[in-house]
Amino acid sequence: MSYDTLVVGAGLAGLTTALRLTEQGQKVVIVARGVGATHLAPATVDVLGYLGEERVDSPASALTTLLTDVPGHPYGRVSRQQIGASLEWFCRRLERLGYAGGLDHNGLFPTAIGVARPSALAPRTMLGGDLRDGGRFLFVGLRGFKDFHPSLLADNLAHARLPAPVTARALELEPPAERRGDLSGRLLARRFDSGELTDWLVRALQGRVEAEERVGLPPVLGLRRADETLADLENRLERHVFEVPTLPPSIPGMRLYDTLTAALRKAGARLVINAAVVGAQAHDGQIESVQVASAATTMSYRTHSVVLASGGFASGGLTLDSRGAARETVFDLPVAGVPEDGATRFVAGYFDAQPLSRAGVAVDDLLRPTDRDGSPVYRNLHAAGAILAGAVPWKEKSGTGISVATGYAAADAILAPSAVGVSGSIG
Amino acid sequence: MSSLEADVLVIGGGSTGAGVARDAALRGFTTILVERRDLVDGTTGRFHGLLHSGGRYAVKDPSAAVECIAENRILRRVAADCLEDTGGLFVATPWDDPDYGDLFVKGCEATGVPAEEIPVAEALRREPRLNAEIRRAFVVPDAALDPWKLVWGCARSAEQHGARILPYHRVLDLEVVDQRVLGALVRDEHSGEEFRIHSKVVVNAAGAWAGQIATLAGCVVNVRAGMGVMIAMNHRIVNSAVNRLKFPADGDILLPLRTACVIGTTDVFVPDPDDTEIGRDAVDLLLDEGEKLVPGFREARALHAWAGVRPLFEDTRDVAETRDVTRSHALLDHMAREGVAGFVTITGGKTTTFRLMAEVAVDAVCRQLGVERRCTTAEEPLPGSESHTLYGLDTRLAAREPVPQSEEIICECELITRSRLEQTIKRRATTNLDDIRRLLRLAMGPCQGGFCIYRATGILHHGDRVDHTEANRALVSFLEERWKGLHPILHGDQLRQARLDDWIFQGILDVEHLPA
Numbered sequence: 038m039s040y041d042t043l044v045v046g047a048g049l050a051g052l053t054t055a056l057r058l059t060e061q062g063q064k065v066v067i068v069a070r071g072v073g074a075t076h077l078a079p080a081t082v083d084v085l086g087y088l089g090e091e092r093v094d095s096p097a098s099a100l101t102t103l104l105t106d107v108p109g110h111p112y113g114r115v116s117r118q119q120i121g122a123s124l125e126w127f128c129r130r131l132e133r134l135g136y137a138g139g140l141d142h143n144g145l146f147p148t149a150i151g152v153a154r155p156s157a158l159a160p161r162t163m164l165g166g167d168l169r170d171g172g173r174f175l176f177v178g179l180r181g182f183k184d185f186h187p188s189l190l191a192d193n194l195a196h197a198r199l200p201a202p203v204t205a206r207a208l209e210l211e212p213p214a215e216r217r218g219d220l221s222g223r224l225l226a227r228r229f230d231s232g233e234l235t236d237w238l239v240r241a242l243q244g245r246v247e248a249e250e251r252v253g254l255p256p257v258l259g260l261r262r263a264d265e266t267l268a269d270l271e272n273r274l275e276r277h278v279f280e281v282p283t284l285p286p287s288i289p290g291m292r293l294y295d296t297l298t299a300a301l302r303k304a305g306a307r308l309v310i311n312a313a314v315v316g317a318q319a320h321d322g323q324i325e326s327v328q329v330a331s332a333a334t335t336m337s338y339r340t341h342s343v344v345l346a347s348g349g350f351a352s353g354g355l356t357l358d359s360r361g362a363a364r365e366t367v368f369d370l371p372v373a374g375v376p377e378d379g380a381t382r383f384v385a386g387y388f389d390a391q392p393l394s395r396a397g398v399a400v401d402d403l404l405r406p407t408d409r410d411g412s413p414v415y416r417n418l419h420a421a422g423a424i425l426a427g428a429v430p431w432k433e434k435s436g437t438g439i440s441v442a443t444g445y446a447a448a449d450a451i452l453a454p455s456a457v458g459v460s461g462s463i464g
Numbered sequence: 465m466s467s468l469e470a471d472v473l474v475i476g477g478g479s480t481g482a483g484v485a486r487d488a489a490l491r492g493f494t495t496i497l498v499e500r501r502d503l504v505d506g507t508t509g510r511f512h513g514l515l516h517s518g519g520r521y522a523v524k525d526p527s528a529a530v531e532c533i534a535e536n537r538i539l540r541r542v543a544a545d546c547l548e549d550t551g552g553l554f555v556a557t558p559w560d561d562p563d564y565g566d567l568f569v570k571g572c573e574a575t576g577v578p579a580e581e582i583p584v585a586e587a588l589r590r591e592p593r594l595n596a597e598i599r600r601a602f603v604v605p606d607a608a609l610d611p612w613k614l615v616w617g618c619a620r621s622a623e624q625h626g627a628r629i630l631p632y633h634r635v636l637d638l639e640v641v642d643q644r645v646l647g648a649l650v651r652d653e654h655s656g657e658e659f660r661i662h663s664k665v666v667v668n669a670a671g672a673w674a675g676q677i678a679t680l681a682g683c684v685v686n687v688r689a690g691m692g693v694m695i696a697m698n699h700r701i702v703n704s705a706v707n708r709l710k711f712p713a714d715g716d717i718l719l720p721l722r723t724a725c726v727i728g729t730t731d732v733f734v735p736d737p738d739d740t741e742i743g744r745d746a747v748d749l750l751l752d753e754g755e756k757l758v759p760g761f762r763e764a765r766a767l768h769a770w771a772g773v774r775p776l777f778e779d780t781r782d783v784a785e786t787r788d789v790t791r792s793h794a795l796l797d798h799m800a801r802e803g804v805a806g807f808v809t810i811t812g813g814k815t816t817t818f819r820l821m822a823e824v825a826v827d828a829v830c831r832q833l834g835v836e837r838r839c840t841t842a843e844e845p846l847p848g849s850e851s852h853t854l855y856g857l858d859t860r861l862a863a864r865e866p867v868p869q870s871e872e873i874i875c876e877c878e879l880i881t882r883s884r885l886e887q888t889i890k891r892r893a894t895t896n897l898d899d900i901r902r903l904l905r906l907a908m909g910p911c912q913g914g915f916c917i918y919r920a921t922g923i924l925h926h927g928d929r930v931d932h933t934e935a936n937r938a939l940v941s942f943l944e945e946r947w948k949g950l951h952p953i954l955h956g957d958q959l960r961q962a963r964l965d966d967w968i969f970q971g972i973l974d975v976e977h978l979p980a
Contacts, residue, residue, distance in 0.1 A: 077964065079972055092977075150918065150939075151932075152974040183872045183882070184915075186922025192932035196979035218869030284915060284968055351963035359751055359762045359955045383954055385741070387947035388976055431971035 040066045040307075042451060043327055043340040045314050045367055046354070048073025049437055050422025051346035052297040053123070053444030056130065059304040061452055066307040066338060068314055068329050072294060074352055074423070074436075079156075079256075079282030080289035081163065082127060082136070082441055084120065085112075086143060086155035086434025096157055096438070097121075097140040107395075109374070109427035111439050114400055115446040120438075123445035124158060131296055135161025135264065145169050147176075147253065149185055149283035151193025151205075155434055160289060162258055162267050165251055165279030168194075171201025175246055176253040176281065177238075178209040181220035184284040185255035210241050225257035226288045229266050239273045246276055256280040256289050263292060314367050317343075324415050342417045342451045345370075345406070346444065349397060349423035357382070363396055365424070370406045370414055373399035373426040390429075397426030403450040404443060421447040466659045468628070470496040472829055473648060473663035475635055475677055477501075478508035479611065479815045481669035482618035482629075483822030483841070488667075489625035490844060491826060491837040496661055497619070497627065498650050500634040502899050504615040507671050508815055509902060510772030512694050512728035513611065513721045514705055515539060515547060516816040517604035519554055519579055520712055521792075522571030523564070528792040528817075529575035535817045536605060538842045542819075545848040546613040548855050550720050552606025552705035553587060554579070555598045557756050560710040565600045568709060572604075579604050591702050593758045606705035608721050610855070611815060612902050617846035624847070638666065638680040638807075645681050645798075645807040665829045668809040672737040672775040678809055683798045685809050689737035690774040692729035693746040695953055698765040698910050700857075701725050701758055708757070715753030722857065723909070724767060727754045731774070740771040742952040766953040767910060777812040793821045797828050806832065874923070875916035877909020885923055895924060895934045897942040907942075910958075912950065914965040917942055918973060936978045943969060 044055045047069035059065045084096040085103060093099040100120070104113045112120065121140050128136045136158045138144055143155035145168040153168050166174075174194065176187035187207035194205040212234060214220060228234040246252060258266045258280055270278045280289060298308060315335060316328035326339045347354030347367055355372060357363050361382050363372040374396040376382060382393040398406045398420050405413035406420050421443040423436060430436035472488045474481045477499025485497040499505075518532035540547060556565055572579040579602045587601035588594055619629045632653040639646045639660065647662040668685070670677045678685035700720040708716035714730045730746045747769060754761035777794040793813030798804040810825035823839045830837055845852065856862075864879050872882040888903055897920055900906050906920060907913030917939060925935035954962055969975050 074967075077967060148973045150921075150973045150975060150978065152977045154974045154977075181872060183874060183919050186919070186925065189922045189925040189932065189935055192925065193936070193979055196932060198979070216869050217871050219872050282972060284918060284972065285964075349963065350959050351967060353960060357955045357959050359766075360748075361955070381744070383951035385948060385951060387944045388970075431966045432976070434971070434974070436967075436971065 038066075038336070039339040040064050041340070042342040042344060043068060043338055044344045044346060045069070046073055046346035046348060046352070046422070047071075047298075047308065047310060048346060048348055048352065048422060048440065049075055049293070050440035050444035051344065052294070052301065053127070053441050054344045054346060054421055054447045055306050056297060056301050056304065057126070057445055057448035058451060059301060059306040061448070064305070066309060067301070068309045068312050070313050070353065071310060074348060075290040075294040076287055077285040078287055078290050078437060080160055080287060080293045081146065081156035081282070082124065082138075082158035082437045083155070083434040084124070084140060084157040084438030084442070087432060093143060093155055095141055096143060107427060109395070109399065111425040111428050111443055113427070114402055114404055114425075115442050119446045119449060120442045123442045126445060127441050128158065130300065131293070133264070134292060134296055135164070137161070137164055145199070147190065147194055147281050149190060149281055151190040151197065153194070153197050153199055157438060160293075162256075162263050162280045162289060163282070165277035166253055166281060168199055168203055169201065171199065171203050173247065173250045174203060174205040174253055175250045176205060176207050177242070178207065179220065179225065179255060179257070180209055180211040181214060181217070182222065182225060182255055182257065183219065184222070185281070190281065208245060210238070213237060222255070222257045222286060222288050223260070225255070226260045229257065229259040229263070230261045235266050235269055238270065242274060246274060251277040251279065253279055253281045256282050256287065258288075260288060260291055260295070317368060319415055322416050324418055342419065343415075344447050344451070345398070345418060345420040345424060346422045347424055352423065354424040355397065357393070363393075365398055368414070368418065370398050371408050372396055394429045395427050398424050399426045403454055404447045405450075419447040419450055468496060468659065468661045470494045470628075470661065470663045471665065471833070472496070473498070473661050473666045474669055475648070475666065476506075476669035476671060476673070477503040477615070477629075477631055478506045478669070478671055479615055479618070479818035480671065480810055480813065480821050482615045482622070483818045484667050484669050484810065484825050485627050485629065486618040486622040486625075487822040487826040487839060487841050488829060489622040489627040490840050491830070493829070495622060495627040496663070497622070497629045498633040498635060498648070498661070499631045500653070502631045502896070502902060503619055503629070504612050504902055507772045507774065508611045508615055510694070510770050511611065511692070511815055512717055512719055512726045513609050514717055514719050514816075515607040515609040516814070517552055517606045518575060518577040519552065519568070519572060519602070519604040519606070520707060522575050522577050522579075523567045524712055525792070526571065526575045529571065529577055531792050531817050531820060533575065533577045535820055536607070538819060540607070540854070541852055542842065542845045543614055543617065543849050544845070544852045544854045546610045546617060546846070546855065548608040548722075548857060550606065550608045550704045552604040552707060553591065554602040554604060554707045554709040555587060555594065555757070556600040556709040557595055558597050558599070559756050560708055562599065564710050568602065577604065591704065591706065593701055594706065595757055595759055600709060602709065606707070608705065608719055609815065613848070614846075616903070617848060620847050635677060635680070638677070640681050640804065643803055644805040663806070665806050665808060665832050667825055667829065668807065669811070669825070671811060672773040674775060674809050674811040678798075681798065681804055681807050683802050683804055683807065683809075685796060685811065686778045687811055688776045688778060689734050690776045691732050691734045691740050691771050692774060693742050693750065693769060693771045694726050694728035695747065695750050695769045696721070696724045696726050696767045697754075697761075698724060698767050698957075701761070701764065706757055715750045718754060718757055734773065737773040740773060742769050742771050744952065747952050763956055765910075765957040766955070767958060768912060768949040769953045770949050775811045792817055795824045795828055797832070799832065808832065874919050875904075875906050875909070877911060877916075878905040880904050880906055880916070882923065885920060889924055895930055895938050897921070897924070897938050898945055907946070911961060912946055912965070913942065914961065914968055918968070932979065936975075939975060940978070943975070
């Protein structure tokens with residue numbers, strides 16, 4: 038089998054690269070051990086939410102400061118135009134999910150514990166929760182769904198530092214159920230898809246939502262037709278309704294994954310899930326073929342380019358052994374940002390800066406992993422997403438933004454390597 | 465200032481203190497126990513969990529071995545629900561002195577510790593992950609002990625017999641008049657209220673902190689704090705307690721504990737028993753020793769590390785002067801030692817012999833009070849152990865299986881239901897999730913609270929009693945406390961888990977920016 042590009046990993050970065058390459062006419066295969074971090078993350082696109090302690094209003098202007106403070110940051114390897122273009126492309130390509138926003142201003146969306154969290158883009162089901170203009174909010178919990186605690190959410194939000202006044206209160210409803218055990222997000226999503234819970238929820242909220250109140254719900258409005266359910270709820274309740282992201286598994290993230298993979302399949306890309314890259318042959322600094330092991334067999338795939346989007350420590354793209362040595366798990370690439378041998382990898386304060394947190398693969402301006410002296414390890418190997426060195430995405434609130442921007446830029450680097458000599462062009 | 469009165473005031477809420485309080489209450493003394501933090505928050509809650517057969521001490525310290533096997537047999541009856549009968553093995557690895565095995569046989573014979581040699585092939589059949597190069601193997605009656613159940617069982621039994629158990633009550637001073645201790649000034653750490661407790665005898669069961677308490681009465685107790693590090697590993701890598709067949713040393717015990725197993729321990733003197741930072745060298749030592757017992761151990765998934773401080777009593781006086789000092793524990797009657805009446809210290813020792821330590825301490829109380837009352841703790845079962853049925857690995861699951869989906873499971877790792885959590889929060893009237901953890905094992909599984917702690921915080925806040933600031937503080941301090949046991953051992957799959965948890969708490973929920 039022969040491909041133009043083989044993408045390792047089916048998270049947001051890998052899917053973005055693969056779709057962008059496929060729609061430009063490339064023959065693409067994705068090889069992944071399983072689904073990626075889409076199933077864990079809220080499905081917002083977070084470009085940059087925090088600069089140190091400072092909450093970022095405009096990622097566009099904050100990026101300049103970020104790259105001055107953190108020269109090795111992944112955003113330093115893509116151009117400002119590429120970041121902007123990647124977000125526009127993402128909104129256009131995922132029109133069905135109704136993403137809105139942009140680089141100029143972050144929205145502020147409540148988390149399940151009631152913190153206002155900055156995001157550049159949010160899907161339609163979350164847009165109603167934007168806190169920037171203040172207002173009155175009602176958060177509704179569903180008894181049996183243990184990953185959403187509306188009274189704590191509302192209480193914290195009412196005390197949050199926000200640009201405009203917010204009032205928040207909570208209500209807990211008991212959905213009809215045959216038993217009193219756990220109601221999982223997937224189960225609830227299926228029952229919203231069937232319309233059963235939509236009718237129940239409208240009846241249960243009748244007369245209990247005050248004027249001008251927006252209604253925040255757990256992120257379980259459906260896997261197949263959440264948008265219709267949302268529109269239906271908003272019409273019948275005559276209020277804005279929105280989802281509030283919470284713990285994994287993320288139903289909104291599954292929608293994102295389903296939408297992206299459906300688009301990929303439709304465009305002719307191939308997805309090989311539950312398979313692992315176990316080896317590669319290179320000649321003259323170029324990867325020529327890659328060995329892929331699945332349950333039954335190991336096969337060789339010939340490819341012109343490879344994009345490594347296997348994720349960071351959380352996804353298994355990187356590992357750390359008991360002696361503190363970090364390893365990139367697919368191609369055994371050098372890992373940058375690891376403290377010297379014997380130096381501490383973690384410090385005792387949970388919220389303190391952890392020495393290992395920026396570890397990852399260092400790349401050149403074509404997003405190609407580099408060795409210690411800065412030259413590319415393979416001329417046709419690119420990397421994107423959480424495997425890149427230099428970011429602390431869970432603190433910066435930059436994870437999905439890095440994935441979309443570098444996934445998009447890796448495709449650019451493959452499609453027109455000469456056109457993207459981007460060094461330093463971000464400032 | 466209000467005050468309380470009791471015959472016996474016990475200082476310290478570990479196994480020794482709780483054992484003393486129970487023993488005293490069973491003998492009909494009015495009893496109060498005070499503990500500066502929560503029960504089982506000190507040494508008892510931070511040991512490996514091995515109920516010794518005595519085999520470990522058979523050569524080095526025969527009197528300790530005799531005590532261990534006697535107490536082992538007693539606790540199997542009276543504290544059955546706190547014990548899993550894992551059995552134990554002593555195995556000689558290629559790194560261990562081959563001559564020690566014969567010494568061990570003689571030592572066990574002399575001390576009455578039942579030790580049966582089995583063929584190596586049989587040992588490997590029982591424990592297939594053990595190093596196939598082991599040379600000898602002996603079976604001993606070790607068991608796994610749940611320290612939280614044990615201490616809370618003692619405390620509840622004491623309460624049933626009229627005692628008052630006061631966690632989060634710190635002793636500020638002892639009241640000494642004319643060479644007699646009349647009680648203590650204590651502070652309720654939750655309310656800040658200070659009050660006096662008047663007693664006829666104060667029992668200092670503060671373990672590694674016993675020297676600090678003794679000073680308050682003008683007495684000297686030299687207790688050195690020997691810090692020991694332990695690591696909990698995911699899965700039951702072994703199903704019985706595995707000991708190295710050699711002179712006791714660091715990292716020579718690997719013990720199954722419920723669904724995990726624990727390797728221990730190290731031994732380093734620390735100047736301050738409250739300062740127990742875990743160094744990478746201790747972790748490396750334990751992983752290396754584990755590798756000798758079980759090949760692949762180093763890279764297996766470590767869940768959590770913790771450190772406890774052994775109270776190591778060192779008498780500055782001639783041993784003949786002190787009463788009842790054995791090498792396994794120290795009972796110090798300060799009347800005999802310093803002429804201070806109404807004050808007894810019980811320290812040293814080990815959790816396996818906690819009941820015996822309590823017995824000798826309350827015997828001393830009887831002598832001080834000039835009464836004779838018989839100890840019954842060797843016969844009287846703890847609450848929950850009346851049927852003398854030992855706890856089984858399957859006990860908890862078996863209890864849930866008939867009704868698996870009757871209500872929400874808040875902590876899936878440890879099978880904790882919503883109602884159980886709600887009842888415990890209400891009963892303890894606490895906002896400290898660590899207190900709940902110690903009682904229910906909340907967040908002690910592989911994800912270390914990644915999923916259940918947001919839920920538990922929401923449930924804590926759900927009632928009217930706890931506002932958002934208290935709930936947030938509970939969550940944040942739980943995460944900070946948890947990290948202390950995580951960062952020293954993070955590698956492999958547990959780093960992957962920790963990174964997921966970073967995403968959950970810092971990325972998705974953004975707890976770093978909760979309102980103050």
